[in-house]
Structure formats: structure tokens, C-alpha cells
Amino acid sequence: xxxxxxxxxxxxxxxxxxxxxxxxxxxxxxxxxxxxxxxxxxxxxxxxxxxxxxxxxxxxxxxxxxxxxxxxxxxxxxxxxxxxxxxxxxxxxxxxxxxxxxxxxxxxxxxxxxxxxxxxxxxxxxxxxxxxxxxxxxxxxxxxxxxxxxxxxxxxxxxxxxxxxxxxxxxxxxxxxxxxxxxxxxxxxxxxxxxxxxxxxxxxxxxxxxxxxxxxxxxxxxxxxxxxxxxxxxxxxxxxxxxxxxxxxxxxxxxxxxxxxxxxxxxxxxxxxxxxxxxxxxxxxxxxxxxxxxxxxxxxxxxxxxxxxxxxxxxxxxxxxxxxxxxxxxxxxxxxxxxxxxxxxxxxxxxxxxxxxxxxxxxxxxxxxxxxxxxxxxx
Amino acid sequence: xxxxxxxxxxxxxxxxxxxxxxxxxxxxxxxxxxxxxxxxxxxxxxxxxxxxxxxxxxxxxxxxxxxxxxxxxxxxxxxxxxxxxxxxxxxxxxxxxxxxxxxxxxxxxxxxxxxxxxxxxxxxxxxxxxxxxxxxxxxxxxxxxxxxxxxxxxxxxxxxxxxxxxxxxxxxxxxxxxxxxxxxxxxxxxxxxxxxxxxxxxxxxxxxxxxxxxxxxxxxxxxxxxxxxxxxxxxxxxxxxxxxxxxxxxxxxxxxxxxxxxxxxxxxxxxxxxxxxxxxxxxxxxxxxxxxxxxxxxxxxxxxxxxxxxxxxxxxxx
Numbered sequence: 001x002x003x004x005x006x007x008x009x010x011x012x013x014x015x016x017x018x019x020x021x022x023x024x025x026x027x028x029x030x031x032x033x034x035x036x037x038x039x040x041x042x043x044x045x046x047x048x049x050x051x052x053x054x055x056x057x058x059x060x061x062x063x064x065x066x067x068x069x070x071x072x073x074x075x076x077x078x079x080x081x082x083x084x085x086x087x088x089x090x091x092x093x094x095x096x097x098x099x100x101x102x103x104x105x106x107x108x109x110x111x112x113x114x115x116x117x118x119x120x121x122x123x124x125x126x127x128x129x130x131x132x133x134x135x136x137x138x139x140x141x142x143x144x145x146x147x148x149x150x151x152x153x154x155x156x157x158x159x160x161x162x163x164x165x166x167x168x169x170x171x172x173x174x175x176x177x178x179x180x181x182x183x184x185x186x187x188x189x190x191x192x193x194x195x196x197x198x199x200x201x202x203x204x205x206x207x208x209x210x211x212x213x214x215x216x217x218x219x220x221x222x223x224x225x226x227x228x229x230x231x232x233x234x235x236x237x238x239x240x241x242x243x244x245x246x247x248x249x250x251x252x253x254x255x256x257x258x259x260x261x262x263x264x265x266x267x268x269x270x271x272x273x274x275x276x277x278x279x280x281x282x283x284x285x286x287x288x289x290x291x292x293x294x295x296x297x298x299x300x301x302x303x304x305x306x307x308x309x310x311x312x313x314x315x316x317x318x319x320x321x322x323x324x325x326x327x328x329x330x331x332x333x334x335x336x337x338x339x340x341x342x343x344x345x346x347x348x349x350x351x352x353x354x355x356x357x358x359x360x361x362x363x364x365x366x367x368x369x370x371x372x373x374x375x376x377x378x379x
Numbered sequence: 380x381x382x383x384x385x386x387x388x389x390x391x392x393x394x395x396x397x398x399x400x401x402x403x404x405x406x407x408x409x410x411x412x413x414x415x416x417x418x419x420x421x422x423x424x425x426x427x428x429x430x431x432x433x434x435x436x437x438x439x440x441x442x443x444x445x446x447x448x449x450x451x452x453x454x455x456x457x458x459x460x461x462x463x464x465x466x467x468x469x470x471x472x473x474x475x476x477x478x479x480x481x482x483x484x485x486x487x488x489x490x491x492x493x494x495x496x497x498x499x500x501x502x503x504x505x506x507x508x509x510x511x512x513x514x515x516x517x518x519x520x521x522x523x524x525x526x527x528x529x530x531x532x533x534x535x536x537x538x539x540x541x542x543x544x545x546x547x548x549x550x551x552x553x554x555x556x557x558x559x560x561x562x563x564x565x566x567x568x569x570x571x572x573x574x575x576x577x578x579x580x581x582x583x584x585x586x587x588x589x590x591x592x593x594x595x596x597x598x599x600x601x602x603x604x605x606x607x608x609x610x611x612x613x614x615x616x617x618x619x620x621x622x623x624x625x626x627x628x629x630x631x632x633x634x635x636x637x638x639x640x641x642x643x644x645x646x647x648x649x650x651x652x653x654x655x656x657x658x659x660x661x662x663x664x665x666x667x668x669x670x671x672x673x674x675x676x677x678x679x680x681x682x683x684x685x686x687x688x689x690x691x692x693x694x695x696x697x
Contacts, residue, residue: 265680284681305471
């Protein structure tokens with residue numbers, strides 16, 4: 001069990017309550033659960049890293065329990081009861097300095113401290129769809145939901161949010177635009193937050209600017225956007241909707257840069273790799289797919305028999321294996337060898353042919369061109 | 380001058396000289412037609428000659444002849460789908476045991492179907508709905524009256540219906556079906572084609588009786604196919620009344636689901652006679668949505684994306 005979990009680079013939570021670990025380098029998926037005590041109320045709602053070194057996975061279930069899974073040992077080490085199923089499903093889970101932050105659909109955001117049973121509680125409104133933590137400032141969290149705009153909370157001042165967004169102006173019929181924040185993300189190196197809504201809009205908010213309305217608004221598709229993630233370097237965002245359409249949007253102008261194909265069901269979980277240009281998606285069609293962001297091609301597709309709710313990528317290199325590294329080194333050596341051979345043949349020719357040869361040498365060294373040079377030599 | 384080294388030859392070694400002309404280059408239509416007919420006859424003769432030769436060889440070898448080759452069909456060449464359900468798979472068994480249809484399969488509810496149409500249906504659709512209601516036991520046909528489905532659904536749940544079937548009509552012909560499993564079950568949207576009503580059936584028997592039919596589900600192999608199979612099975616009561624000798628068949632081939640309704644009679648132990656009664660139609664799944672009917676904000680479990688299916692002719696989903 002331990003060796004299986006150490007190899008896994010992608011963790012997926014399913015509706016049947018099973019935590020699945022997928023190793024893309026070995027192309028295998030493993031179920032981490034006990035088959036005898038499966039039930040639907042253990043359905044995984046949220047997944048999160050328990051610590052900075054990504055050795056623990058926190059699994060939040062519908063019945064209100066948060067289980068800690070250790071990737072090194074391969075077993076569930078701890079179970080905590082963080083609320084009941086009557087309070088709604090978990091919509092977000094995060095960890096700061098040994099305190100666990102959980103948020104449920106009814107808007108109750110709680111900070112569970114180690115050791116003590118009392119919690120710091122924040123009421124984030126009703127119908128919260130998602131809660132996310134700021135990766136650079138660990139005590140800031142953002143919440144948003146249906147008819148519940150984006151609010152950024154500082155956990156040290158739980159009474160009022162530090163930023164409340166305002167809805168956009170009335171539309172051209174002078175009617176109030178409905179708002180439904182489905183997912184949000186903090187843009188690194190700045191204060192801005194990008195959200196995606198159930199009315200197929202992607203909005204960027206800037207708490208540093210005086211306006212509480214969105215700074216940028218972009219539209220994609222006609223179906224609710226369910227998940228959002230920011231890739232490693234560029235100022236773009238990847239969104240997915242209920243029809244299985246994934247798109248990369250540019251945040252400078254708000255235009256669609258491209259779509260990723262392959263998904264047949266609604267996107268439930270989406271995460272970009274922290275350093276590589278890869279994005280992992282899981283959804284209702286029971287597949288985990290990894291796409292490359294540069295050429296938008298499908299790299300991996302894994303069938304995991306239950307409907308999938310959330311995905312968690314580890315920061316380690318997804319296809320790291322020693323054989324791949326040595327393969328690259330060998331190829332470089334071979335190319336060096338070819339060039340040497342060409343140089344050897346060059347020295348035997350007279351000056352005229354040499355000049356021509358040096359001109360051609362700048363082109364890519366391939367077998368065909370070697371013979372071409374030989375032809376001119378024969379002349 | 381330059382001699383081509385042998386490894387550098389790209390053009391084929393033999394080429395016909397002078398180049399042959401093809402039949403399509405003749406400008407005169409009659410002459411072209413004649414040449415084409417001649418070409419076809421030549422080809423047919425060659426084909427017959429090859430067949431004869433093969434048959435001769437086969438007869439000459441007698442018992443030692445190699446077995447006859449099975450012709451390739453698209454079904455034979457079907458690309459293996461990784462979502463094909465393995466009967467011993469525990470996870471899939473658990474998933475199916477606790478999904479939205481588990482109430483029916485655990486015998487906690489009996490099916491009760493509400494059949495309706497899109498607004499202002501024409502004669503053919505109305506007759507189709509009435510015939511469907513005779514085929515499905517405990518089915519009730521209601522006139523749509525322009526009501527919104529989202530408002531109809533809570534009322535159906537309150538009255539104990541388990542299925543809502545809406546036949547969509549276009550240009551006086553039924554062309555779509557929305558099948559919604561009621562308490563909170565999946566909604567399937569189908570394209571309906573080739574609808575044949577009872578009077579158009581050849582050699583049909585008398586009208587179906589009130590007995591519950593048996594249900595045959597053919598070729599639903601993948602995970603999505605399993606869900607569809609359960610969706611159709613839950614339309615009919617659990618225990619078929621064998622006295623009635625009626626059977627409803629849902630046959631899946633190449634992602635098209637063919638519905639047939641027959642009455643059978645066993646003439647002796649090995650031979651059965653069947654009479655087709657009832658309507659016949661074909662369905663093609665367009666989308667399967669989790670939850671009751673909500674096309675704008677619902678989450679889709681599977682959506683038919685036509686251009687992605689066109690990539691490989693031998694890959695099917697059901």
C-alpha cells in the first residue's frame with residue numbers, strides 16, 4: 001500500500017467515497033479505501049493538501065468527516081468530525097499553521113484549531129459554492145456562491161470581509177444581472193481574484209483598486225462554468241463547464257485562446273500543474289484526463305469507474321522516472337557522434353567542396369543530407 | 380553527369396508507358412457510358428472467375444480446406460472500449476447498487492409513467508403516444524397545454540410518478556424524446572427516428588393486452604450502456620406476466636437503440652413464432668444529464684459531440 005501511494009502523482013475523489021491515486025508514469029490507478037464499508041454518504045466533496053510538503057491528503061466527505069490520508073504510509077491516519085451532513089456539503093478545505101479551515105454550503109466557515117474544540121466561525125452568507133485559500137497569504141480565504149458575491153475574509157478579523165464584490169451594473173434592459181460564483185482563484189504576485197460563474201462569465205476582481213465591480217469580464221460558451229484553474233506562468237485561465245468544454249482564456253483582453261477537447265461529461269475538478277504546462281481534469285464521465293497546455297493535446301486518459309468529484313495534483317514532476325532521463329542523455333550523445341563523422345569526411349575534400357560543405361553544415365544533420373554531401377564530393 | 384545513387388530512387392521502378400487513360404476523360408457522354416459499362420462487365424467477369432477458382436481449390440482440398448474467413452463488419456472491428464463493464468467489478472456493482480435506479484431494482488417502487496408531448500401535437504405524435512401507453516403498463520398520456528417541464532416535474536413527483544416521457548414533435552412527426560427518471564434521477568435526451576405506427580406494420584397481430592411484457596436489453600456493454608439499460612428496464616414492472624407472451628426489445632447496435640414489441644408463441648421446444656405488434660422506433664442518445672430536467676443549468680454526464688465521434692468509425696459509446 002505504501003509503495004503504491006508514494007508513486008501516485010494525481011489524487012482523485014469519487015462519488016462512491018473512494019480516494020483514487022493515479023501514477024501517470026506507471027499508468028496505473030489505485031483505490032485507497034476499504035471495500036466493505038463503502039457508502040454514498042462518504043462521497044468525497046473536497047480534497048486538499050494537509051501540509052506544504054504534500055505528504056498528507058485531506059478528504060472531506062458528505063457526512064461531515066475530514067479524513068487525513070498519508071501518502072507515505074498509504075493509509076488513512078486520522079478522521080475528524082467537522083459538522084454534520086445537515087449543514088450541507090463541504091465546499092472548501094484549507095490548512096494554515098496547524099488549523100483546519102472548512103466551509104460548507106450553508107455558509108458556515110469554521111477554523112478548527114488543533115487540540116481545542118472551539119472554533120472560530122464566520123458566516124459567509126447562504127448558498128456558498130466554493131471557498132479557496134490564498135496560497136501566498138495563508139490567512140486569507142475567498143468565498144462565493146449563488147446570489148452570494150465574492151467575499152475575501154481575513155481569518156484574524158472574522159467579523160467583516162476585507163473585500164466584498166459588487167454586482168455589475170444593470171444590463172441593457174435595466175434588469176439586475178443574476179450572479180452565481182462557482183469557483184475562484186487568487187492570481188499569484190498580485191491581489192487580484194478571478195472567478196467563474198454559473199452564467200458563463202469569467203470575472204477578475206482587484207481589491208487594491210477602488211472599484212468593487214469586476215475589472216475584467218469575459219464570456220465563454222452557454223453553459224455554467226464549474227471549475228477554474230490558473231496555469232503556472234502566463235496570465236491565462238483554464239475553465240470547464242457542465243457540457244465538458246474546457247477552454248483557455250486570456251486574462252489581458254478576455255478572449256478565448258483555445259479549447260481542450262475530449263471530455264464528454266461535466267467538469268467537476270480542474271487543476272493546473274504548479275510548474276509544468278499540464279492540466280488535469282476529472283468529471284462526470286468517469287475519466288481523468290491530463291492535457292498539455294502548449295499544444296492542447298491529450299497526454300493521458302485514465303478510466304476510473306465512478307463519477308469523479310475533485311482532483312489534486314502534486315507538484316512533483318508527473319512523469320519522473322530514471323529511464324526517461326538516461327534516454328535523453330543517450331540521444332544527445334548520438335547526435336554528437338553524427339556531427340563528428342561529418343567533420344571527418346569533410347577533411348578529406350579539396351577546398352571548393354569544403355566551402356560548399358561548410359555552408360550546408362549549418363542545416364540540420366540528417367542521413368539524407370549526408371548522402372547529398374557525398375554526391376557533391378563524388379563530382 | 381550526376382548519377383542517382385541506388386538508395387536515392389524515389390520513383391517506382393516500373394511505370395506504364397504510355398500512361399493509360401481513364402474512362403472519365405472521354406467527353407462524349409454516350410461513348411463514356413458505353414466504355415464504363417464495358418469496364419464494369421470486365422470487372423464482374425474477373426470477380427466471378429476468381430470466385431470460381433477459389434471454390435475449385437476449396438473443393439479440391441476437401442476436408443483439408445482452411446475455414447471460411449469471417450467477413451469484417453463494423454461491429455467486428457469495434458475498437459475495445461475501456462469503459463466496458465466487467466461483471467465481477469465490485470466498484471461498478473456498488474455504484475449501480477446505490478445509484479438513482481436502486482429504488483426500482485430493490486423493489487421499493489413500481490414504475491408509473493407520464494407520457495406527454497411538446498406543445499400542440501399533430502395526429503401522428505398523438506397516435507404514437509397512445510400506442511406507447513398500451514405498450515408500457517401503467518402509463519398515462521396527458522396533453523401538454525404549453526406547461527413548463529420544470530413546473531410539471533414537482534407535481535409528478537407529488538403524484539407518485541417515476542418517469543416523465545416527453546415526445547418532441549417537429550413538422551408533424553415525432554423526432555425527439557426526453558426521458559426523465561423522477562425522484563432525482565437522470566434525464567436522457569434521445570433523437571427518435573423511423574417511427575412506424577401500428578397500422579403501418581405488416582403481418583401484425585391483434586392489439587397488445589394489459590399483461591406486463593418481458594424486457595430484452597441487447598448489447599449494452601459499456602458503463603454508459605449499462606446506465607441506459609437500467610433506464611429502460613425501470614420503465615416496466617419487475618415481474619413480467621408470461622401468460623401474456625409479450626416482449627419488448629431494446630437492441631443496441633452502433634449506438635442506435637431499436638425498440639420492437641412482439642408477441643411470441645412456442646410451436647414446439649425449438650421453434651418460436653413471433654408477431655410484431657405495437658409501434659417500432661429507433662433512438663439515439665444525445666445527452667444524459669444528472670438530475671431532473673434542467674437543460675440550461677444541469678450537469679451533463681455524457682453529451683454527444685458529433686465531430687469527436689467522426690474521428691473513428693469503429694468507436695461507439697453505448
